[in-house]
Amino acid sequence: MSGPDLSDELEALRETAARFAGEELAPAARASEAAGRWPAAVLTVLERFALRGLDLPERLGGEGAGCLAKVVLLETLAGGDAGGLPAADQPGPAAGALEHCPDAALAADVAKDCLAGGAQCALRVPDAELRAEATLAWTPGWPPPRWLFESAGARLRLLELAAPLAPTPALAFHASGGGSTALAGARVAGEWTVPTPIGVAIRGRARLWCAAVALGVGQAAFDATLAYTRERIVFGKPVAHHQGNAFELAVAVTHLQGARLLVRDAADGCDRGDPHAGFWATQAWLAASEAAVAVADLGVQLMGGHGFLVDHLAEKRFREARMLALLAGGRDAAEADVAELVLDVPDPLFPLGAAP
Numbered sequence: 001m002s003g004p005d006l007s008d009e010l011e012a013l014r015e016t017a018a019r020f021a022g023e024e025l026a027p028a029a030r031a032s033e034a035a036g037r038w039p040a041a042v043l044t045v046l047e048r049f050a051l052r053g054l055d056l057p058e059r060l061g062g063e064g065a066g067c068l069a070k071v072v073l074l075e076t077l078a079g080g081d082a083g084g085l086p087a088a089d090q091p092g093p094a095a096g097a098l099e100h101c102p103d104a105a106l107a108a109d110v111a112k113d114c115l116a117g118g119a120q121c122a123l124r125v126p127d128a129e130l131r132a133e134a135t136l137a138w139t140p141g142w143p144p145p146r147w148l149f150e151s152a153g154a155r156l157r158l159l160e161l162a163a164p165l166a167p168t169p170a171l172a173f174h175a176s177g178g179g180s181t182a183l184a185g186a187r188v189a190g191e192w193t194v195p196t197p198i199g200v201a202i203r204g205r206a207r208l209w210c211a212a213v214a215l216g217v218g219q220a221a222f223d224a225t226l227a228y229t230r231e232r233i234v235f236g237k238p239v240a241h242h243q244g245n246a247f248e249l250a251v252a253v254t255h256l257q258g259a260r261l262l263v264r265d266a267a268d269g270c271d272r273g274d275p276h277a278g279f280w281a282t283q284a285w286l287a288a289s290e291a292a293v294a295v296a297d298l299g300v301q302l303m304g305g306h307g308f309l310v311d312h313l314a315e316k317r318f319r320e321a322r323m324l325a326l327l328a329g330g331r332d333a334a335e336a337d338v339a340e341l342v343l344d345v346p347d348p349l350f351p352l353g354a355a356p
Helices: 008-025 029-035 040-048 067-078 092-100 104-115 196-231 243-272 277-302 304-308 314-324 330-344
Strands: 120-124 134-137 145-152 155-160 179-182 187-193
Touching: 008 040, 008 067, 029 314, 067 196, 067 243, 092 104, 092 120, 092 145, 092 155, 092 196, 104 120, 104 145, 120 196, 145 196, 155 196, 196 243, 196 277, 196 314, 196 330, 243 277, 277 314, 277 330
Parallel strands: 120 145
Antiparallel strands: 134 179, 145 155, 155 187
């Protein structure tokens, strides 16, 4: 599984986004974190990138560029600063729910609301009973959270939120803010039963979003760690040149690259209409979240006391990597989805009829 090659057009998008992330997002990461949102100038540039609707099909008002284009853009931007992405990219993780929503007219209305910047939409993976519990949303600094998809097993539900938000301190993604609201009084705008593979595909798209952002965070953590450990001298030579540290850095970047190939291949599968796309997207998320957390943690460890200080971004990237690993139901829900479908997915190394 080598992953799809990027087209010239997509490579040009990646390069442009990389310059923007390095020149504008990264230097202002701490200021944006303190402000609780990205500056208006940043959001204007993201509109030119068509961030919000890049992967949505044209029937939902999107650009129709596909999931591969979206994960490449998300990873690149997150390499500069991932702090504002959850709030800036709408419908973001809920894109799969909109695409597979049985009520096409309702999905189009929600997508229009999000793409116009008038409201936000989230996706929640609760337990199978879909019980009314608190959910996280964004602070009033961003457009108000209005829509919430819930996806569990073969059930899909769309809630329209009405209760006001209670501010909640954010532990990660400070530039997206945080708040909580009870779902007990939310209006059920729609409730459906979907085939299990579709339910996994909906959750898989959300996990693919998280995986792409995690890759960007992880790569930024690795680059910063490598630069620091090449300059920091301990016992007469750079920290990175000590054998144990060198081995750990090599393993970390190898896992990161492997996860990148999995994420891009899964995104390409979504674009090709692979019936098992949700399965592979979930597997890609498992690999990407594990790789990102490992490399972010390694950065904190190799920087020593500096890794815990706000002078560096190591602690911020670790918080973000950990948070991304908890979204969309976390590892337990992801492994449950994989287990549900694993016997139905053909082995890519031994296609049906090709095994010896």
